Amino acid sequence: MTTRWLSPAEQRAWRAYIAAASLLEDTIDRQLQAETGMPHLYYSILAMLSEAPDRRLRMTDLAETLKITRSRLTYGVTRLANDGLVRREGCHSDKRTQIAVLTDEGTAVLERAAPGHAEQVMTAVFDRLTPEQVGQLEEICGAITRGIQGEDPAACGEDLPWRRRSS
Amino acid sequence: MTTRWLSPAEQRAWRAYIAAASLLEDTIDRQLQAETGMPHLYYSILAMLSEAPDRRLRMTDLAETLKITRSRLTYGVTRLANDGLVRREGCHSDKRTQIAVLTDEGTAVLERAAPGHAEQVMTAVFDRLTPEQVGQLEEICGAITRGIQGEDPAACGEDLPWRRRSS
DNA sequence: AGGTATTGTTTAAAACTTGAACCACTAGGA
DNA sequence: TCCTAGTGGTTCAAGTTTTAAACAATACCT
CATH class of the missing domain: 1.20.5 (Single alpha-helices involved in coiled-coils or other helix-helix interfaces)
Structure with a gap:
């Protein structure tokens, strides 16, 4: 297969994207870290849960929507559970599955963090x-x-x- | 200050962005990791150097264009130097500054990796x-x-x- | 000279990611 | 029922990366 190269315009777009994405991730992470003590990924976990019916989601489904490995998710949820923001629950119909549930405290943290995050996204x-x-x-x-x-x-x-x- | 929220359209755009950025970083990183054994950031370091006049750049300038901390860059360049892809040089006019220089081997690695990377960016x-x-x-x-x-x-x-x- | 700002590195601690191994359970036959 | 394969999830050890703070050396300014 002959190699396809980026056109000059695509080059410029790609570089602009890389720069913006890197800066943006940095900014968002830093703000969230400062305000809530957690990185963006963890905030996303809470956010996903908060919008799910009954504020609960299977681990595998959560991992899938966040596009991360189950291992990575387990790590994150463990941390969030230690902080009391999330709770694990078993499942009656299938005893293998675990369900992550957003606690009231998790909801509170999320609601407290949301305005600052929104503001940050707006300005950035x-x-x-x-x-x-x-x-x-x-x-x-x-x-x-x-x-x-x-x-x-x-x-x-x-x-x-x-x-x-x-x- | 009253909180400014994202409009529905902005919500959608933001989520689309988060999903795409996360997926994209993953894809690019994985491909580069497989093909060159280094993550995207390190590839970017080589790429920047390869386009600089004389293939050399001050550490600070490099960090600035890549939007990363000097500390982070030092770490990366050290690794690249250990692999022989980059060499450090002093500067006559200002003895504080270090200059990262792309070696011939670094150039070779970059040229070998570039087609696959370009292809990946194109398809993705x-x-x-x-x-x-x-x-x-x-x-x-x-x-x-x-x-x-x-x-x-x-x-x-x-x-x-x-x-x-x-x- | 003396004070301050820059450059770049080092350090130690912490956070994160990965991949493989692993356990418990479910499902689908034989 | 028993066996096997597959799924859901966690654990573990190892390695990578990140951060922040502290540091040394040099430059600049008055």
């Missing part, structure tokens, strides 16, 4: 973008995600990804 | 984007970067960032 990102650009960003990122995930039609759940594979 | 990103979207992406990321970096007019070098601050 959206204050600089026109409404058209917001739409463009969503469109572009969606295309990238679909591309990486291999065009699997079942994976295009867009909104709420917590459907059991086998009900 | 640009194969899915229209030419307009490429431009939009650059524009958006540039805006974000400028926003985070605090509108410093001197920081808008856009193209080749390796200008000494003084001299």
Whole structure:
């Protein structure tokens, strides 16, 4: 296969992306770390749980929506559980599965952190973008995600990804 | 200060971004790790050096363009130096500064890795984007970067960032 | 000279990631 | 029932990376 290279415009876009992504992750992580003592990934775990029905999610499903390994998730949830923000629960129908449940304290922490986080995202990102650009960003990122995930039609759940594979 | 929340459209864009960025970093890192044994950051160090005049850059300048701390860079360059891909050199005019130089072996490794990396970026990103979207992406990321970096007019070098601050 | 800012490294501690091994359980036959 | 394969989740050990603070050396300014 002959190699396909990036065009100059693509080069520029790619570099701009790398710089922005790196800076952004840094900024968000730092703010969240300062305000809540946890990195962005852990905040995301809490956020996912908070939006799930009944604030609970199977470990595997959670790992899947966050696109991380189960091992990594176990590590994170253990930490969050030690801090009392999340609780583990067994499952009646399948005793193998564990369910992560957002505790009241976890909810409180999340609600306390949310404003600062939102503010940070606003100033870092959206204050600089026109409404058209917001739409463009969503469109572009969606295309990238679909591309990486291999065009699997079942994976295009867009909104709420917590459907059991086998009900 | 009253909290500013993300609008629904901004919400969607932000989540799309988080998902795409996370997936993308994972994909790129994994491919680079497999093919070259180093993570993306280290590849970027080599890439930056390879494009600098004379393949050499001051540590601080390098850290600045890569948006990472000097400490982090020192760590990375040490590893790359141990692998023989980069060499450190002193500076006559200012004995404090160290200059990282891409070795011939480093150049070779980079040239060997570049096609696979380019291919990966193409399939993961640009194969899915229209030419307009490429431009939009650059524009958006540039805006974000400028926003985070605090509108410093001197920081808008856009193209080749390796200008000494003084001299 | 003396004080201050820069450059870059070091250090120790902590956080994180990975991969493999592992246990417990479920499911599907024979 | 028993056996086997597969799943869900955790644990473990090892390695990598990150951070923050402290440090040494040099430069700059008055």
